[in-house]
Amino acid sequence: MSDVSLQEGAYETGMGDYFALLKPRVMSLVVFTALVGLLVAPGPVHPFIGFVGILCIAVGAGASGALNMWWDADIDARMKRTVGRPIPSGRVAPGEALGLGLALSGFSIVLLALATNFLAAFLLAFTIFFYAVVYSMWLKRATPQNIVIGGAAGAFPPMIGWAVATGTVSIESALMFALIFMWTPPHFWALALFVKSDYGRAGVPMLTETHGRDITRRHVLIYTLLLVPVALGLGLTSIGGPIYMTIAVVMNVWFLKGAYDIWRRTDADCEADKHKVEIGVFKVSLYYLFLHFGALLAEAALRPYGFGGW
Structure with a gap:
């Protein structure tokens, strides 16, 4: 990861900049597949528990996105498609993105464990770890099969939704x-x-x-x-x-x-x-x-x- 930093006083960061760190387009797919996993599972789920479960999965996905953008800031700064992202464009400091990602990760995992069950929380924690560490920090820069193995991170949400409803895999x-x-x-x-x-x-x-x-x-x-x-x-x-x-x-x-x-x-x-x-x-x-x-x-x-x- 390179030293990508804000020019002090050059830009006042807004909520939209922090929200962009969460990769909302990716989050929408995560929420949809997790919701399907929850709703097709056998047995009734209390609507409030279901809502909290999907919220935690969405927040966890956003946390993964923020950690990914923090680590990949040097790559993003060299690519036309990503140079406008919050960190390389100077709208958010790298340390802020790291702090946001870690805080949202902890919040989503703990709340999911308390509101639903430990299996769902474990799967969410593993998903965040897999995307931020295994894929972003290792596979992405190490092998052309990165998108294959790294795709596991995006595949976990329906399994987590199912675990929220049933406590099982x-x-x-x-x-x-x-x-x-x-x-x-x-x-x-x-x-x-x-x-x-x-x-x-x-x-x-x-x-x-x-x-x-x-x-x-x-x-x-x-x-x-x-x-x-x-x-x-x-x-x-x-x-x-x-x-x-x-x-x-x-x-x-x-x-x-x-x-x-x-x-x-x-x-x-x-x-x-x-x-x-x-x-x-x-x-x-x-x-x-x-x-x-x-x-x-x-x-x-x-x-x-x-x-x-x-």
């Missing part, structure tokens, strides 16, 4: 975790194939930088092939059903076809059509996760009326 929550974990690499690499990044200049060993686009295309197909059985397998569990399975079949055929098309392409093809296929696959990936988890939610909502589930 189950095959259902494990498969929800696996769905996000296996979706992350092809989603990210599809984007990396058509976005001109400056990861190389920033010293981050992303796959497109270290192994080239042909290898990246192959990895997109491989991880999509691994994703399909996970998605379909989730539909066969107690939280699946015909609604989910219909969505899963359609979306996985669509996604797999796109990954196959990417694998067959060359750099010349991409230049000729301005990455039309890669852009299309990335857009499909955006809908992919939302529709799968939305279908699980629909199954849970309709099950009491005899429509959801098998």
Whole structure:
């Protein structure tokens, strides 16, 4: 981490700057998947307990974002996409970001333990540690497989939501975790194939930088092939059903076809059509996760009326 500091008196930090440290766009996905994990779990959950659980998961995710921005300030300062973030732009001091991340981490973990159960709190603590330390401080700068292993941090929220409701880990929550974990690499690499990044200049060993686009295309197909059985397998569990399975079949055929098309392409093809296929696959990936988890939610909502589930 570099010494990125504020110019004293140059800027008065506002609440919006601190909020930006929490990566609110990422937090929205975390909240949605955690909420689905909570609502599809068996057994009733008191609304207040559920609210506190989701709040703690959201705050924990924000804490991870702040710690990540604190550590990655040197990288962010060298990349066009991130140079405007609060620390490299001089709107927030690095020490303030570190303090905020640590304070929110402690608050969210302790409150979740007191309001729900220790398993949920442990999973949240491990998620924050994994993202801030294992991914940000180690994997991101050490291996082109960083996005693969680091994707585990974004996959834990539905498992935590399930633990809030049940106090357990189950095959259902494990498969929800696996769905996000296996979706992350092809989603990210599809984007990396058509976005001109400056990861190389920033010293981050992303796959497109270290192994080239042909290898990246192959990895997109491989991880999509691994994703399909996970998605379909989730539909066969107690939280699946015909609604989910219909969505899963359609979306996985669509996604797999796109990954196959990417694998067959060359750099010349991409230049000729301005990455039309890669852009299309990335857009499909955006809908992919939302529709799968939305279908699980629909199954849970309709099950009491005899429509959801098998």
